[in-house]
Amino acid sequence: MGSPDIFYVEDDQDFAFILEHAVREVKEDLVLSVVEDGRDAIKTLEKYALDKFRPKLILLDLNLPGLSGLDLLKRIKEIPFLRLTPVILFSTSDDPLDVKASYEFGANAYITKPTGYNNLVDCVRSLHEFWFTQNRSVN
Amino acid sequence: MTKYNVDLTNCDKEPIHIPGRIQSHGFLIAADAFDLAILYVSENVDFYLGKSSSDLLKMDALEFNVFFGSVANDTDLHQLLKLAKNQENFSIINPYKLLIKEEPYYLILHESHGKIIMEFEPATLEYDIQNLIGKSISEILSNKTLSGLLNHAAKEIKDIIEYDRIMVYQFLDDGHGEVVAEVKNDDLEPFFGLHYPASDIPQQARALYKLNYTRIIADVNAASAAIETYAKDMPLDLSHSSLRAVSPIHIQYLKNMGVESSFSISLISKGELWGLIACHNYSPKFIDYKAREGAKLIGQILSSALEYKQAEEETQEDFLLKEAVQELSGQLDKDSDLISSLIRHDVTLLDVTHGSGAGIFFDGHMYTIGVTPDEAALTDLFAWLKETMTESVYHTNQLPKILKSAQDYASVGSGILACTLSRDMGEYIVWFKSEKIAAINWAGNPEKPVEVNSANETVLSPRNSFDTWAEIVNETSDKWRELEISGVLKLREKIVSKINKKANEIRVLNERLKLAYEELDTFSYTISHDLRTPLTSIKSYTELFLHQNQSLDEKGKKLLGRVVAGADKMAFLINEILKLARVGRSDLQPVEIDMTNLVRELITEVVSALSAPQVKIVIGNCPPVMGDLTLITQVFTNLISNAIKYSSRSNLPEVCIDGQVDNEEVIYKIKDNGIGIDVNYHDKVFELFKRMENVKDFQGTGVGLAIVKRIVEKHNGRIWFESELGVGTTFYVAFKNK
Numbered sequence: 001m002g003s004p005d006i007f008y009v010e011d012d013q014d015f016a017f018i019l020e021h022a023v024r025e026v027k028e029d030l031v032l033s034v035v036e037d038g039r040d041a042i043k044t045l046e047k048y049a050l051d052k053f054r055p056k057l058i059l060l061d062l063n064l065p066g067l068s069g070l071d072l073l074k075r076i077k078e079i080p081f082l083r084l085t086p087v088i089l090f091s092t093s094d095d096p097l098d099v100k101a102s103y104e105f106g107a108n109a110y111i112t113k114p115t116g117y118n119n120l121v122d123c124v125r126s127l128h129e130f131w132f133t134q135n136r137s138v139n
Numbered sequence: 140m141t142k143y144n145v146d147l148t149n150c151d152k153e154p155i156h157i158p159g160r161i162q163s164h165g166f167l168i169a170a171d172a173f174d175l176a177i178l179y180v181s182e183n184v185d186f187y188l189g190k191s192s193s194d195l196l197k198m199d200a201l202e203f204n205v206f207f208g209s210v211a212n213d214t215d216l217h218q219l220l221k222l223a224k225n226q227e228n229f230s231i232i233n234p235y236k237l238l239i240k241e242e243p244y245y246l247i248l249h250e251s252h253g254k255i256i257m258e259f260e261p262a263t264l265e266y267d268i269q270n271l272i273g274k275s276i277s278e279i280l281s282n283k284t285l286s287g288l289l290n291h292a293a294k295e296i297k298d299i300i301e302y303d304r305i306m307v308y309q310f311l312d313d314g315h316g317e318v319v320a321e322v323k324n325d326d327l328e329p330f331f332g333l334h335y336p337a338s339d340i341p342q343q344a345r346a347l348y349k350l351n352y353t354r355i356i357a358d359v360n361a362a363s364a365a366i367e368t369y370a371k372d373m374p375l376d377l378s379h380s381s382l383r384a385v386s387p388i389h390i391q392y393l394k395n396m397g398v399e400s401s402f403s404i405s406l407i408s409k410g411e412l413w414g415l416i417a418c419h420n421y422s423p424k425f426i427d428y429k430a431r432e433g434a435k436l437i438g439q440i441l442s443s444a445l446e447y448k449q450a451e452e453e454t455q456e457d458f459l460l461k462e463a464v465q466e467l468s469g470q471l472d473k474d475s476d477l478i479s480s481l482i483r484h485d486v487t488l489l490d491v492t493h494g495s496g497a498g499i500f501f502d503g504h505m506y507t508i509g510v511t512p513d514e515a516a517l518t519d520l521f522a523w524l525k526e527t528m529t530e531s532v533y534h535t536n537q538l539p540k541i542l543k544s545a546q547d548y549a550s551v552g553s554g555i556l557a558c559t560l561s562r563d564m565g566e567y568i569v570w571f572k573s574e575k576i577a578a579i580n581w582a583g584n585p586e587k588p589v590e591v592n593s594a595n596e597t598v599l600s601p602r603n604s605f606d607t608w609a610e611i612v613n614e615t616s617d618k619w620r621e622l623e624i625s626g627v628l629k630l631r632e633k634i635v636s637k638i639n640k641k642a643n644e645i646r647v648l649n650e651r652l653k654l655a656y657e658e659l660d661t662f663s664y665t666i667s668h669d670l671r672t673p674l675t676s677i678k679s680y681t682e683l684f685l686h687q688n689q690s691l692d693e694k695g696k697k698l699l700g701r702v703v704a705g706a707d708k709m710a711f712l713i714n715e716i717l718k719l720a721r722v723g724r725s726d727l728q729p730v731e732i733d734m735t736n737l738v739r740e741l742i743t744e745v746v747s748a749l750s751a752p753q754v755k756i757v758i759g760n761c762p763p764v765m766g767d768l769t770l771i772t773q774v775f776t777n778l779i780s781n782a783i784k785y786s787s788r789s790n791l792p793e794v795c796i797d798g799q800v801d802n803e804e805v806i807y808k809i810k811d812n813g814i815g816i817d818v819n820y821h822d823k824v825f826e827l828f829k830r831m832e833n834v835k836d837f838q839g840t841g842v843g844l845a846i847v848k849r850i851v852e853k854h855n856g857r858i859w860f861e862s863e864l865g866v867g868t869t870f871y872v873a874f875k876n877k
Contacts, residue, residue: 014676021683092671096769115675115683115710116703
């Protein structure tokens with residue numbers, strides 16, 4: 001099993017569904033892997049690290065059942081193999097406190113979830129542009 | 140015998156119980172109570188017994204019988220004394236009637252410091268006085284009122300003992316006396332209503348009036364008789380003697396009044412000397428022992444009637460006051476409004492005292508009932524009370540003499556009775572008593588008997604003039620009675636507990652309100668947060684559907700477009716509510732904010748967001764503000780973007796931002812020349828979801844200013860504005876300096 005291009009932790013199946021479409025809209029062959037639960041996510045990521053699989057981008061929802069997005073972020077940054085993998089917090093919240101905390105915990109970006117499919121497509125396109133095309137050196 | 144040099148300088152200290160002399164209408168012999176040896180003899184025995192005092196002093200009382208003829212049996216003085224000693228009581232013997240040189244005499248016995256004092260005086264009454272007295276007493280007691288009682292007592296006494304003038308003389312609070320009843324011969328000038336200074340009857344004289352209920356002075360012009368004795372260093376105590384000589388000062392006093400003989404009966408109420416029945420005669424007069432005892436009996440019966448009548452009149456008055464306090468207490472329980480329960484029912488504060496008005500300062504308002512000084516005067520008085528009053532109750536009947544400004548309202552407020560509700564809040568209730576301009580008619584100048592001699596000592600001298608001397612007492616009200624004060628104290632306790640109870644209720648409500656507010660914040664936060672997710676789904680699915688179904692006709696696309704627009708609008712509103720709820724939930728992290736930078740950055744951001752480059756922005760002073768950076772940023776973002784938004788369509792739009800430091804506050808003003816706010820909406824500006832008539836064409840939700848207000852209040856700041864329709868609006872926002 002290979003590693004996905006984008007590893008996405010999201011409990012909202014609707015949003016995950018829309019995002020899948022948006023990702024496919026941007027680039028047909030991008031591989032998106034969605035995990036719904038924080039604990040499953042960290043297990044999967046630790047396995048990736050063992051197998052030397054490295055996703056190109058990790059997207060984390062902030063409000064997750066069990067481990068929260070911030071907890072997850074902290075754990076990810078503690079895995080040396082994934083230290084340099086860009087992690088983006090992806091949340092409905094625009095609370096400045098959430099934003100501040102995310103950066104403090106080592107997030108590479110904080111993005112408020114765009115509303116609507118069209119905005120999401122724009123957003124994913126821009127993400128892809130930056131992290132997959134221009135910032136190739138990271139990977 | 141010991142001589143006392145009594146002059147006018149030591150009258151008040153004069154030992155009048157041991158004058159060493161007796162009045163000469165009788166004679167006195169005193170024997171040792173144990174061996175009956177004669178120790179003291181008045182010098183006038185010679186006149187009565189034909190034997191000199193020095194002869195008698197060598198005798199034994201046993202040898203005395205030779206002088207006495209008896210009315211009934213042979214008089215045996217020795218047996219008599221022995222009998223008295225065994226009985227330890229002389230009242231069964233007194234008066235003992237005997238004959239001296241065939242004339243009837245009374246022997247009156249009493250014991251004083253181990254001596255038996257025998258006083259002999261003429262028996263003059265020829266009929267039995269008992270019947271007369273019984274009739275008089277029932278006559279006196281038939282009166283219902285105090286004054287009727289006193290007048291009839293005076294009249295009955297005059298009928299029995301026939302003095303020229305009978306006065307009932309009452310001692311008032313400060314010791315001076317007033318003639319409250321009088322019966323006199325028609326040719327005499329009336330003394331009724333006259334006042335006599337306290338110094339007219341010195342203390343030790345009053346003490347003797349309490350000891351002996353009657354006192355006779357038979358003839359002020361008769362020379363007194365000295366008491367001879369070998370025991371010159373042991374003056375005979377004559378406290379209980381009826382023959383006791385009169386102080387020369389008092390003799391002079393009576394002479395100055397033209398009185399030649401006097402008789403007085405003590406009136407005692409509650410153990411204290413209430414007054415005297417003073418009987419004056421303008422010629423020498425002597426009434427015998429039995430008449431005096433009869434008068435004494437009337438005095439005693441009058442005393443107890445007095446006590447009873449006075450108590451009865453007070454009880455009636457007390458009852459009404461007490462009932463009013465009771466009634467008011469009940470009203471305080473029933474009526475939740477404090478002021479209403481005190482002044483708006485049938486029974487009011489006015490019924491609790493004899494005052495004619497009352498003022499209350501409570502909860503920032505002044506209330507009055509009855510006759511009171513005007514509000515300005517009350518405010519002044521309450522301020523004075525706050526400054527000076529330390530006890531829970533204060534009263535005076537001469538306020539203008541203590542507080543100068545009270546002279547202006549002396550007529551209505553010479554007396555005040557104040558009680559504290561809360562000293563911190565300056566809350567009091569004050570009752571007022573009006574001025575009683577009283578003219579006191581003194582019998583002569585009351586200051587006169589007290590003079591200062593060359594050695595600067597205060598001197599009592601008997602007054603020469605008894606002409607009426609009127610004194611006007613002003614700026615004085617009736618005194619506040621003990622019962623009025625205790626009633627007010629009781630009422631105060633009730634009121635204070637009611638206020639405390641209410642304050643507690645408010646505190647509890649306040650806590651609940653705070654809790655409810657917090658719950659509401661949490662509720663709005665959670666609900667808006669949770670609403671966002673499905674809303675996003677609605678929008679996203681709609682857009683995805685549109686995207687994947689390009690073949691949809693225009694009408695279908697338009698309808699689904701409406702769904703997306705509705706979701707957008709709802710999302711916007713939810714965001715605004717979230718912001719508002721967040722203000723309540725957030726903990727302030729105050730820092731000093733560099734406003735110059737903040738304002739500059741904001742302006743760039745807002746101008747570009749609103750696409751309003753045509754608006755001219757003037758930035759004045761930007762002093763730093765202490766506050767939470769995120770929240771303060773929100774305040775200024777809102778206010779500045781409002782200013783820019785609503786002036787963007789004006790001719791030469793201009794927005795000025797300027798801050799000033801003023802004492803304890805930093806005040807920012809954000810001024811625009813935009814569309815302005817209608818006066819009718821002035822009080823709705825900060826309300827949630829309220830948008831004005833004239834902003835329909837501008838984007839907005841009506842949440843912005845509500846958020847601003849909450850943030851400012853959370854910082855203990857203030858926000859207000861000035862505006863004119865079509866001219867512009869200026870918002871002011873003030874933050875505390877520290």
